[in-house]
Amino acid sequence: MKYLIVLVLSIFSLAKTFAQTIHLFNGKDLNNWYSDVPATDKDPNLRKSFIIRDGNLVSMGTPEGHLLTKDKYENYRLELEYRFAGKPGNCGVLVHASTPRALYGMFPKSIEVQMMHENAGDFWCIVEDIKVENMEARRGPKENWGITEGKERRVKNLTDNSEKPLGEWNKMTIECRGDKIKVWVNGDMVNDGFGATAQKGQIALQAEGAEVEFRKVDLTPLK
Template identity: 40%
Template structure:
């Protein structure tokens, strides 16, 4: 599938801006992703973010009006890894080919950035390996120590059929009492889990590229999948931590991983 180009990021073919038909209170009031240029000029970005949050002073990052390319398309500079089996090399699980980051999915673990982020707008393009069974993965955010195969973090789920779920793992919290909330305590791998399930299914067929957009602002996470608003989770644990890409079960490909840091409205300790 040939992607259609846009300034700063490539959107998959068939991408559509989110509609205004979300039926749940709160979701219908959320802002759309930027329609024409995800990373416009700093002034325009600041204005739009100000409208979103009622704060006129928000600005795009000073490092680049195009955001930060966490994956450079050539190698894994700026990333480190954690694997369930420490005797397995990083190269056995992750490789870069033709600008695509390929994850074999076994053993369980993740790549994570060496830099830490609290508030951000994150764009991740992924697909399940063409011709293979789709499986499980996730975008791990605000990762906390210690390193372990499934860390304490806030995960945006990529598991086939569940893309867009927001989960707090190992005791990281998502507030209860909101629509689609769920929790499970004492999971042998993930510890105490709390989360909010996606509002709708927006994944493309297996083998096609998907674009996930995550807006993390203090204790609120908003998620779009292929331009459709699929989730809002509130009461999310605030913490600074790396961004991670999960290895969990099946081959998955990542093409663009780009982040726009955002300022905090609440002091993070």
């Protein structure tokens, strides 16, 4: 009887954990999201930068902008499955996003986790900042560091060999806990940051020139 109770409690705990996962993309619509595409301010009839196609969320690449969650989040694990649908290019997922169009009139204040082909896992500082070990080796000379236009905002990842060949699905996991952000690509840890100047905010996906498909965008709160 004792072992049965333990088993039941374990199953309940496991079920509770899975129940906490939020499917930010449900495979059907973008009800959890809204877009901010500056070019549509002048021409609202431009094609949509983010669509649903064959059950996938697709960033069309242009017009450039962002798809942002309606809600704000902190202390979570974000799991994404993505691939470049055609030519390789640039894209990213932004965490702890807040003030819209804070950089170059387009990027919201945030910390970007890069998805650019062959650079997945880099951090880009967008009016927020983060630290890593071996900072100068991975960000360049300290006097050039910054979080605004013209500054060295890129923090290189630990490996550029973790991505799948073009056309295959990649899995990216981003763990945000307090002021720490860890990133895995296909099971490899590719970045480990600390001292982030933001600890909560919206999550954003980019349209930044290349068509990218997402089949999974799941968030699990961390305790």
